[in-house]
Amino acid sequence: MTEAAAQRQDSASARSPAERLRAYLAALPESARRLLSTEIERARQRGEAIPGGDMIIAALRPAPPPVAPKPPEIVPPPAVRDEVAARFVFRPVEPFLIDERLETKVRGRIARHSLTAIWTWIARDLQPDEARTLEAACTAAIATGDEARATQLAADFAIPLCAAIRAELEEVSVDEAVRKRLFARLGDERALDDLTDVLVVLGNAPAIAAVIAKAPTTIRNLADDGLANARAMLDPMANTRTDLLAFALVLFQGRLVQKAHLARLAVSAAESDEPAKIAVNPYRYAVDLVVGEIERSALRVSRALKEGRGEKVAAALKDLHDAVRSLRTDMSLAGDGPWQRRLAKLRADLARLLTAEIEGVPGEMRRLLRPRQRGDQPAEAISEDVVADVETRLDLLSACRSYASEIALNEITLRIFTEIQGYLDPTLTQLLENIRNAPDVDRALKISQIEAAVRFSARIFGASYAQLLQKAADVAINAGKAPGRQG
Numbered sequence: 001m002t003e004a005a006a007q008r009q010d011s012a013s014a015r016s017p018a019e020r021l022r023a024y025l026a027a028l029p030e031s032a033r034r035l036l037s038t039e040i041e042r043a044r045q046r047g048e049a050i051p052g053g054d055m056i057i058a059a060l061r062p063a064p065p066p067v068a069p070k071p072p073e074i075v076p077p078p079a080v081r082d083e084v085a086a087r088f089v090f091r092p093v094e095p096f097l098i099d100e101r102l103e104t105k106v107r108g109r110i111a112r113h114s115l116t117a118i119w120t121w122i123a124r125d126l127q128p129d130e131a132r133t134l135e136a137a138c139t140a141a142i143a144t145g146d147e148a149r150a151t152q153l154a155a156d157f158a159i160p161l162c163a164a165i166r167a168e169l170e171e172v173s174v175d176e177a178v179r180k181r182l183f184a185r186l187g188d189e190r191a192l193d194d195l196t197d198v199l200v201v202l203g204n205a206p207a208i209a210a211v212i213a214k215a216p217t218t219i220r221n222l223a224d225d226g227l228a229n230a231r232a233m234l235d236p237m238a239n240t241r242t243d244l245l246a247f248a249l250v251l252f253q254g255r256l257v258q259k260a261h262l263a264r265l266a267v268s269a270a271e272s273d274e275p276a277k278i279a280v281n282p283y284r285y286a287v288d289l290v291v292g293e294i295e296r297s298a299l300r301v302s303r304a305l306k307e308g309r310g311e312k313v314a315a316a317l318k319d320l321h322d323a324v325r326s327l328r329t330d331m332s333l334a335g336d337g338p339w340q341r342r343l344a345k346l347r348a349d350l351a352r353l354l355t356a357e358i359e360g361v362p363g364e365m366r367r368l369l370r371p372r373q374r375g376d377q378p379a380e381a382i383s384e385d386v387v388a389d390v391e392t393r394l395d396l397l398s399a400c401r402s403y404a405s406e407i408a409l410n411e412i413t414l415r416i417f418t419e420i421q422g423y424l425d426p427t428l429t430q431l432l433e434n435i436r437n438a439p440d441v442d443r444a445l446k447i448s449q450i451e452a453a454v455r456f457s458a459r460i461f462g463a464s465y466a467q468l469l470q471k472a473a474d475v476a477i478n479a480g481k482a483p484g485r486q487g
Contacts, residue, residue: 085134086119088154092205100299106292108246114194162203211248222261238282246285260326262286273331314399321403351408381448394459428453432476
């Protein structure tokens with residue numbers, strides 16, 4: 001055994017069993033951690049004792065994102081940065097970029113991360129000499145504060161660049177070997193799909209923008225005269241340049257307060273709310289974009305849950321609920337078409353994700369508020385972090401309950417909410433009775449339980465009722481203070 005290996009073995013053996021267990025749990029996949037946490041909560045609800053359960057639950061909860069230390073100030077070397085030219089070349093593409101990677105490519109939406117792969121391919125394989133020249137020229141222009149010159153240089157560069165990309169894509173369409181080679185160089189099938197959209201935007205950005213130039217900057221309700229005016233602006237492009245329509249619709253959607261209203265253009269143009277008729281109309285891109293927005297909302301819910309950002313979860317859930325309800329109102333979603341299947345899958349995936357987050361709340365609440373039994377070891381007061389974690393999950397439950405109709409959670413949210421309501425009220429009454437005669441050894445725990453129950457009640461019954469409970473709690477706690485109490 002080498003000295004380094006011996007040191008690693010000594011380090012591993014020096015850790016306590018608890019530390020090794022925490023390290024093992026932290027290394028589990030997210031899905032396995034959620035499943036294990038759910039099973040422990042269910043066992044507790046059945047009254048089964050789980051040795052080390054509190055420690056396991058604590059280790060399974062996602063840790064708050066660490067605060068990154070301020071990096072030391074580093075003077076960058078005087079090298080030319082590759083991002084400078086790319087930023088100016090791709091500036092016309094900015095309105096069409098999204099941060100999320102959608103499961104299905106949506107025409108007119110370009111994943112931001114695809115631009116890195118596309119520019120690397122341009123600078124390394126397609127036009128390396130021209131790209132290096134542009135880098136130097138743009139960097140020099142920026143150094144002198146002449147951003148207008150850098151913009152013009154990028155626009156001039158884009159003309160031969162589009163011709164080169166178009167020639168490459170024409171080869172790809174007829175030669176599978178060329179397609180495989182380009183895919184390998186881009187490193188991502190989605191980047192290859194997005195390359196087509198980038199080419200369209202770089203070659204036609206002024207024409208796309210001109211179509212909606214006269215549209216109001218903010219449209220609160222796309223209906224009646226507003227819908228007719230939008231059709232008047234967009235119909236010429238729909239009839240003559242269908243290849244550009246999706247991109248004009250993206251820009252127009254950006255002016256809608258309710259993004260899902262864009263589907264009304266498709267229903268109006270097809271003169272039908274039937275998906276089969278809309279799917280053969282040029283305005284089908286409008287429905288694609290609305291379904292894409294719904295998927296983006298679902299992805300934002302998932303990301304906010306991982307980050308522990310409850311307010312972002314609620315906002316994304318509301319966006320998704322409103323968009324699905326609007327789309328369901330404007331067009332028929334009966335049948336088994338591509339749009340219906342995508343929406344059904346999104347709703348099912350989101351329902352599973354949210355169910356895993358909320359179904360353990362009643363069990364966690366019972367564990368925190370249960371009376372200490374005779375013979376139990378003295379327990380510490382409930383910590384603020386634990387109470388705040390349950391409050392966050394209760395807020396999530398309330399949000400799910402508010403928007404349950406469009407995310408397939410009606411039954412489970414009603415069951416969990418009713419279960420918590422039926423548990424909290426009598427439990428708090430019992431806690432208030434017990435505090436009056438509680439021995440000193442129990443007072444800190446019981447007071448923390450009462451305070452936690454009042455805070456939970458605020459989430460379930462409302463702030464006004466919680467204020468009444470707080471007054472009753474203050475009376476009971478003060479009445480229980482007696483000199484000379486013995487544990």
